[in-house]
Amino acid sequence: xxxxxxxxxxHLFPVLLAVTLLTFLIAxxxxxxxxxxxxxxxxxxxxxxxxxxxxxxxxxxxxxxxHWLGDVIHGELGRSFRTGETVLxxxxxxxxxxxxxxxxxxxxxxxxxxxxxxxxxxxxxxxxDRLLTGSAFGMLSVPAFLWAILxxxxxxxxxHLLPATGWVPFEEDxxxxxxxxxxxxxxxxxxxxxxxxxVLRSDxxxxxQEDYIAMxxxxxxxxxxxxxxxxxxxxxxxLVTVSGINIGRLIGGAIIVETIFALPGIGRLLVGAIxxxxxxxxxxxxxxxxVGFVLLNFAVDxxxxxxxxxxxxxxx
Amino acid sequence: MAVLDxxxxxxxxxxxxxxxxxxxxxxxxxxxIVVLAAAFANFLPIQSPTDMDMLARRMPPDAQHWLxxxxxxRDILSRLIFGARTSLTVGLLSPLIGLLFGAALGMLAxxxxxxxxxxxxxxMDVLLxxxxxVLVLAITAYLGQSVLNLSMTIGFLSIPPFxxxxxxxxLSLAQREFVTAxxxxxxxxxxxxxxxxxPNVLLPLAAFFLLAVAxxxxxxxxxxxxxxxVPPPTxxxxxxxxxxxxxxxxxxxxxxxxxxxxxxxxLAFNLVGDALRAITDPxxxxx
Numbered sequence: 001x002x003x004x005x006x007x008x009x010x011h012l013f014p015v016l017l018a019v020t021l022l023t024f025l026i027a028x029x030x031x032x033x034x035x036x037x038x039x040x041x042x043x044x045x046x047x048x049x050x051x052x053x054x055x056x057x058x059x060x061x062x063x064x065x066x067h068w069l070g071d072v073i074h075g076e077l078g079r080s081f082r083t084g085e086t087v088l089x090x091x092x093x094x095x096x097x098x099x100x101x102x103x104x105x106x107x108x109x110x111x112x113x114x115x116x117x118x119x120x121x122x123x124x125x126x127x128x129d130r131l132l133t134g135s136a137f138g139m140l141s142v143p144a145f146l147w148a149i150l151x152x153x154x155x156x157x158x159x160h161l162l163p164a165t166g167w168v169p170f171e172e173d174x175x176x177x178x179x180x181x182x183x184x185x186x187x188x189x190x191x192x193x194x195x196x197x198x199v200l201r202s203d204x205x206x207x208x209q210e211d212y213i214a215m216x217x218x219x220x221x222x223x224x225x226x227x228x229x230x231x232x233x234x235x236x237x238x239l240v241t242v243s244g245i246n247i248g249r250l251i252g253g254a255i256i257v258e259t260i261f262a263l264p265g266i267g268r269l270l271v272g273a274i275x276x277x278x279x280x281x282x283x284x285x286x287x288x289x290x291v292g293f294v295l296l297n298f299a300v301d302x303x304x305x306x307x308x309x310x311x312x313x314x315x316x
Numbered sequence: 317m318a319v320l321d322x323x324x325x326x327x328x329x330x331x332x333x334x335x336x337x338x339x340x341x342x343x344x345x346x347x348x349i350v351v352l353a354a355a356f357a358n359f360l361p362i363q364s365p366t367d368m369d370m371l372a373r374r375m376p377p378d379a380q381h382w383l384x385x386x387x388x389x390r391d392i393l394s395r396l397i398f399g400a401r402t403s404l405t406v407g408l409l410s411p412l413i414g415l416l417f418g419a420a421l422g423m424l425a426x427x428x429x430x431x432x433x434x435x436x437x438x439x440m441d442v443l444l445x446x447x448x449x450v451l452v453l454a455i456t457a458y459l460g461q462s463v464l465n466l467s468m469t470i471g472f473l474s475i476p477p478f479x480x481x482x483x484x485x486x487l488s489l490a491q492r493e494f495v496t497a498x499x500x501x502x503x504x505x506x507x508x509x510x511x512x513x514x515p516n517v518l519l520p521l522a523a524f525f526l527l528a529v530a531x532x533x534x535x536x537x538x539x540x541x542x543x544x545x546v547p548p549p550t551x552x553x554x555x556x557x558x559x560x561x562x563x564x565x566x567x568x569x570x571x572x573x574x575x576x577x578x579x580x581x582x583l584a585f586n587l588v589g590d591a592l593r594a595i596t597d598p599x600x601x602x603x
Contacts (some may be wrong), residue, residue, distance in 0.1 A: 018442040026451075029458040137590075141583035143534040145541045146553075146575050149561055152452075157565050212501040252449030256538050260561075270450065271542060286454045290446045297445075 087284030107193030117200030244300030413471025418478025426486030526589030
């Protein structure tokens with residue numbers, strides 16, 4: 001296990017370094033001058049020159065990258081030119097909202113996907129299985145923003161059950177806070193469960209054909225016990241990997257959903273930074289999200305190795 | 317045990333397969349309609365997609381406006397058709413970029429192996445290290461929003477998945493007898509890559525291409541929905557849904573009509589791509 005962790009760690013650092021380089025280089029795609037883009041067309045040449053000096057834009061690119069990387073390693077991501085707040089403080093204030101959203105969405109997705117996946121595997125080929133796999137395929141073609149529109153129309157416009165937008169801090173109004181997360185989390189979960197269900201279904205079907213399941217049946221164990229205790233864990237390997245890959249989808253979905261439902265999370269911060277052309281915040285958020293994504297995938301790899309010993313011995 | 321079960325599956329298979337193919341043809345027909353409408357949008361007897369009529373806002377369907385008008389009095393049918401043009405331009409151009417560069421990189425990596433493979437696939441891993449939508453948003457924020465920039469950005473980001481598929485297919489094909497035979501006959505690397513491997517790699521890539529079209533249409537729709545895709549007044553299904561969202565309470569169809577069209581198109585590409593993938597999947601071909 002330690003050797004496996006070491007090998008993965010050796011792979012992790014070049015990727016992280018390349019991620020910082022790419023994040024830094026994206027900014028140079030900007031046609032024209034970053035200082036002009038930040039200050040606007042009406043800025044005086046003196047002001048532009050002053051900002052260029054302050055941001056080090058008059059230095060060579062390689063030097064600027066190393067300087068920026070040094071700052072990043074020390075946790076210094078710069079300050080927003082709009083609000084004057086540090087990037088890290090802004091992200092810190094928004095992160096809990098995004099995490100709450102994604103955890104609720106993933107839980108809801110698992111809550112729908114896992115039971116349905118088991119059900120389909122048990123009734124493989126039956127009409128329920130065909131109905132569910134068919135509708136899962138169809139639902140995968142519904143983008144998050146369509147679900148959002150549909151849910152807003154149903155629950156906010158027609159039924160007046162839940163707020164369409166708006167967010168209350170948890171400390172002020174716990175129930176109101178949870179209420180404001182219901183529709184956004186459901187929007188994401190509706191895109192999540194078909195993926196989770198399909199993966200679990202196919203793994204579960206394979207597991208149910210193993211000899212030890214026949215053995216457990218022969219011993220007279222209750223079907224529920226066989227499914228949940230004997231079959232679920234060995235069938236959940238791909239589910240874990242897919243949950244890992246899904247984090248990328250989930251982050252993308254969260255950006256859209258936070259913007260639609262006006263949740264003050266990282267995604268809305270990113271979109272807001274693009275609307276206001278706040279490039280310092282934009283760069284900081286992209287870096288933060290990418291590094292977080294790489295580290296999460298690393299954690300998923302580790303979890304995978306814990307679940308399946310063959311992986312850590314390199315025999316899979 | 318497993319072999320026995322697949323054999324049983326194979327015996328039962330024909331009936332659901334025939335039903336699936338009806339759905340397949342319906343999907344293909346829908347794609348054909350959307351593609352033709354988008355291609356000949358200029359010649360169709362429809363209203364202008366950008367002319368506003370403030371006296372006829374959110375009108376129900378009539379003889380002049382078959383699907384009614386939107387919040388600025390623009391013809392919805394015409395905006396749908398010109399929106400199809402945007403969706404399909406981005407939706408076809410981006411995967412095409414991904415296919416060309418991805419196939420070249422992946423095939424070269426899978427055929428020559430060694431340092432080139434390590435470098436190329438390492439580069440692909442870095443691109444995959446970003447959540448895709450974050451990278452699309454960031455790059456277009458710097459480059460500026462236009463159909464071309466959007467297509468190039470999404471195209472650039474779709475290179476890694478294509479490269480992976482191409483490499484995996486090439487890796488398994490390069491071991492096959494016909495490649496060894498070609499080599500024994502003294503074929504050059506270029507000939508083996510282009511005449512022996514490419515035709516075999518192309519089919520799985522084509523299936524993947526259609527699935528990528530579906531994903532790209534969704535991404536373009538999402539960006540335009542947020543106002544970060546194609547700039548107005550160019551019509552796009554995503555921006556139509558975004559505009560319709562403002563009047564969900566008084567005129568929900570303004571959002572639901574383009575939403576339905578977007579859904580059907582994405583579903584159609586997914587269905588056709590998935591059917592093609594099932595045909596080209598070597599695991600199912602083995603039977």
